[in-house]
Amino acid sequence: MPIRPLTFLPASVLRKTAEPVKTVDDDIRQLMDDMLETMRHEQGLGLAAPQIGQSLRVIVMDCSDEDDPDPMIWKMANPEIISASEDTASMEEGCLSIPGYRGEVTRPASVEVSYLDETGAEKTMQADGLLAACVQHEIDHLNGKLFIDYLSRAKRDLIIRKVTKDARIDRDG
Numbered sequence: 001m002p003i004r005p006l007t008f009l010p011a012s013v014l015r016k017t018a019e020p021v022k023t024v025d026d027d028i029r030q031l032m033d034d035m036l037e038t039m040r041h042e043q044g045l046g047l048a049a050p051q052i053g054q055s056l057r058v059i060v061m062d063c064s065d066e067d068d069p070d071p072m073i074w075k076m077a078n079p080e081i082i083s084a085s086e087d088t089a090s091m092e093e094g095c096l097s098i099p100g101y102r103g104e105v106t107r108p109a110s111v112e113v114s115y116l117d118e119t120g121a122e123k124t125m126q127a128d129g130l131l132a133a134c135v136q137h138e139i140d141h142l143n144g145k146l147f148i149d150y151l152s153r154a155k156r157d158l159i160i161r162k163v164t165k166d167a168r169i170d171r172d173g
């Protein structure tokens with residue numbers, strides 16, 4: 001299961017609306033496995049396909065904590081939020097595509113998500129706590145949205161300016 005290279009802000013694929021998966025076939029299953037491998041290697045909790053340059057509606061997550069008896073590993077195609085709680089929760093978020101930056105994001109505290117699992121079966125998931133924040137963050141990626149979009153304009157612009165400058169320095173020298 002190869003680890004795939006990550007895409008970083010300001011890559012345009014991170015700002016595109018990703019395409020729905022037509023069929024969950026072997027290619028999609030391979031993509032899911034590679035994404036999990038890449039996510040673990042980078043020590044992330046979740047990863048969306050655009051973060052490895054694939055504009056497809058696929059996400060993976062592993063939000064289990066160490067002493068959790070049931071590992072919570074999720075592989076999802078075409079995930080969609082079908083309901084969200086009115087009460088909200090704030091959490092400090094980061095993103096593998098924006099390394100070195102974190103910010104407080106407020107989102108619905110719990111959500112219900114429909115998706116196709118790795119066999120193509122239609123499933124729903126009820127999420128709260130960390131998992132709720134994680135799945136909303138990853139689904140945002142499929143819509144070209146990043147956690148920095150929830151921050152104040154000043155803070156967001158500062159981060160974009162800094163990472164764009166860093167990317168230029170990497171490219172030019």
Ligand code: NI
Pocket residue numbers: 094095096097137141
């Ligand atoms: Ni992210």
